[in-house]
Amino acid sequence: MLIRRVSILAVGIIALGSTIALYKPTLFSHQVIAQTPTRSVTRPNRGKSGGWLKELNLTSQQLQQIKEIRHQSKQQIAQKSQEIRQRQQELHDLIAGTTATKEQVRDKYNQIKLVKRQLADIQFENTLAIREILNPEQRQKFADRMYKKNPRQNPPAQHN
Template sequence: MLIRRVSILAVAMIALGSTIALAKPTLLSRQVIAQNPTSVTRPNRAKSGGWLKDLNLTSQQLQQIKQIRNQSKQQIAQKSQEIRQGQQELHDLIAGTTSKEQVRDKYNQIKLVKQQLADTQFENTLAIREILNPEQRQKFAERMYKKNSRQNPPPPAQHN
């Protein structure tokens, strides 16, 4: 009986750990989040005027980017809500008496929705990239990777 309880606890910890790891935004989702202003003021955005200003975009480019954002805004919001709801359901399933297969099914559903969200965000990135000139693309890429390296520093080197 003790082994069964320990096994269930181990599965729950692994499932929750995997969910948390998947919930961590990727490079592309961070970039798209940076595209979608929120009510939260970001200090570096306030200082620099945002990534749009840094790229010296024309009014036509700004309009095109706004259109790209608006086209997927609803879909991104819906997928994000589905993920939050699914994670809560997964939490409840893990805490309950549901079978391992049902917990795994819920986990896979969440994983699928996260992939769909990442795909949408990536398509936005590609669409925005298409309207930028080579110099703007360079700045755009540098900003994306610079931001990613601050948020996900490389692991420390292991000394043998």
């Protein structure tokens, strides 16, 4: 009986750790840049001069279109994010409890993975929509910015 409880606890810890690892920013999370509304919280790599959008030299029409893209998916993104937080709490409770079976814990973990995938799909679709309104030069800058980590940590490669 003790071995069973220890095994369930170990599986729970692994599942929770995997959930947390999946929740961390991934390739798709970098695409959130395109539709995440700015907040009063200071974020790294965001200049006070208007951030990365200014780097793209967008027209007022392009800015309006991006604003509309972001607005259209804002509710969906918020709902999916809330759903992820709720299901992660439920997973935590299942892992911490003594009555859930391994299958119940695994099912909850799979539910979280599904919702995270749905959120990533929404974000990716926003990225594609924004890409469509950019010219080739802007697309290049957009892609460079989206996939670039902290510029101070990864200086541009010098070509000889």
